[in-house]
Amino acid sequence: MSKKGEFRVLHTMLRVFDLERSLDFYTRILGMKLLRKDDYPGGEFTLAFVGYGDEASQSVIELTYNWDRKEPYVIGDGFGHIAIGARDIYTLCDELKAAGGKVVREPGPMKHGSTHIAFIEDPDGYKIELIQVD
Structure with missing residues (x-):
């Protein structure tokens, strides 16, 4: 063990x-x-x-x-997301958009909590959660 x-x-x-x-x-x-x-x-x-x-x-x-x-992958309904901690996700999302990134959930507090999050999507459609860390 x-x-x-x-x-x-x-x-x-x-x-x-x-x-x-x-x-x-x-x-x-x-x-x-x-x-x-x-x-x-x-x-x-x-x-x-x-x-x-x-x-x-x-x-x-x-x-x-x-x-x-020959075809893009289909993302299964069991996959959720990858999470990345970052400082100032508000500014980061603006920078990501300016660089060509796709923000699919703008920064803000979680629906049932106080943690601030945002979601972006990679070229294959995988979701990446950005979590505000201090």
Whole structure:
């Protein structure tokens, strides 16, 4: 049996239809770094890992691009969102919109709480919640 503290979330995987468009969104729009990108010719896919810090200490996002995909993915009704903490989400949303980002829920307090949130959408339609942190 493992002890508490021996576990850590390593990454979340998202399948993407257009890898370059997704990389542009996560790096240019959201300010993440491309940590690594590997092609797997035998399996005809590419994995790109993006995040705000090193994989050794931070959770990251794995973007999986299947080379033979002809249609965009359908996001299942079980997926909710990825959450990112940020300071001043009001200004951030203005900056994201100016950079071409799609804000789908303007910043404001939660419906049943006091936490301030906003939602943006990546090129494949995945929702990203921005949570105001101080």
